[in-house]
Amino acid sequence: MLNLNSQFNVLAGLPPHDHSALQKDIKVKAGLAYTLSEGLIVAVEDESGTEVIDKHTSAAVAGGQPPDVPWLVIEGNDQADGAMAGKCTCLRIHTGMVFQVETSESFTIGDLCRADAGVIKPLSGANKQAIGQIIGVNSSAGTVVVQA
Amino acid sequence: MSNLNSLFDVVRGWPNSSALQLSFKQKNLVTPDIEEGTVVAVEDESGVPVVDRHTSALDASGNVDNPWLVMRGLDETDAQESEKLACVKLRTGVMFRVATSEEVLPNDLIYAIAGVLTKTNPGSAPPLGRIVEFHPTEGWMVVES
Numbered sequence: 001m002l003n004l005n006s007q008f009n010v011l012a013g014l015p016p017h018d019h020s021a022l023q024k025d026i027k028v029k030a031g032l033a034y035t036l037s038e039g040l041i042v043a044v045e046d047e048s049g050t051e052v053i054d055k056h057t058s059a060a061v062a063g064g065q066p067p068d069v070p071w072l073v074i075e076g077n078d079q080a081d082g083a084m085a086g087k088c089t090c091l092r093i094h095t096g097m098v099f100q101v102e103t104s105e106s107f108t109i110g111d112l113c114r115a116d117a118g119v120i121k122p123l124s125g126a127n128k129q130a131i132g133q134i135i136g137v138n139s140s141a142g143t144v145v146v147q148a
Numbered sequence: 149m150s151n152l153n154s155l156f157d158v159v160r161g162w163p164n165s166s167a168l169q170l171s172f173k174q175k176n177l178v179t180p181d182i183e184e185g186t187v188v189a190v191e192d193e194s195g196v197p198v199v200d201r202h203t204s205a206l207d208a209s210g211n212v213d214n215p216w217l218v219m220r221g222l223d224e225t226d227a228q229e230s231e232k233l234a235c236v237k238l239r240t241g242v243m244f245r246v247a248t249s250e251e252v253l254p255n256d257l258i259y260a261i262a263g264v265l266t267k268t269n270p271g272s273a274p275p276l277g278r279i280v281e282f283h284p285t286e287g288w289m290v291v292e293s
Contacts, residue, residue, distance in 0.1 A: 020168040061210035096168030096240030109192035130211040135197040
């Protein structure tokens with residue numbers, strides 16, 4: 001939303017005024033060779049008792065197992081304030097939001113989608129947990145709109 | 149909510165509180181017009197997201213479905229002008245009252261068949277909510293989702 005030329009945007013559900021989604025600032029995992037930028041799907045991990053985030057890959061659906069708890073980065077640590085704080089601002093997936101994100105994948109409206117190393121991908125036959133549903137496709141701009 | 153004599157109401161979670169609201173076009177050739185209190189789901193229509201009446205089902209992948217609740221139907225003037233239905237996403241923290249002809253009990257799980265809320269599971273479907281109140285004489289129930 002803040003990066004130059006970024007196509008990422010939260011269209012609905014963003015706190016405080018359209019506040020359905022849950023927002024939190026979470027520390028970035030130590031030693032990562034990459035930054036976590038806006039539009040990435042991440043998950044919380046433990047780092048010596050501190051909650052930290054890293055890129056998320058959707059797990060398989062399994063009966064009796066709790067579902068994944070993925071988050072969407074809306075301000076990454078490639079931005080000045082995120083870099084200073086060492087934290088990313090995130091919205092929790094599945095709490096009610098609509099966001100637009102760049103993709104090189106081919107989607108159809110109605111498709112469920114999953115996360116693969118933080119990137120949105122179509123839910124394939126791999127029996128992965130969905131993070132949301134595609135409700136908009138702009139092939140020329142290379143973006144999709146996801147409700148989660 | 150604005151229809152005369154309608155029992156439908158969103159009790160908690162709207163607007164700008166907990167639930168997610170969005171507007172969608174009704175799918176072409178769907179009759180009759182979709183009204184408030186109907187459960188719908190998003191489909192593709194030549195690249196445009198549209199909604200049609202939803203029947204609860206478990207996705208082949210094992211993931212839950214993604215139903216929405218219509219809170220302003222196409223039978224209302226402003227929706228007819230915009231040709232869009234205002235919807236609240238279910239399972240995002242919404243509590244609503246809707247007319248029913250069924251006998252239900254608080255704590256019953258609730259599903260949708262052809263857009264109508266029912267306690268009947270159409271078959272291995274995930275519930276979209278739970279009954280928190282039922283008024284048999286006036287014929288409405290309150291659902292949390």
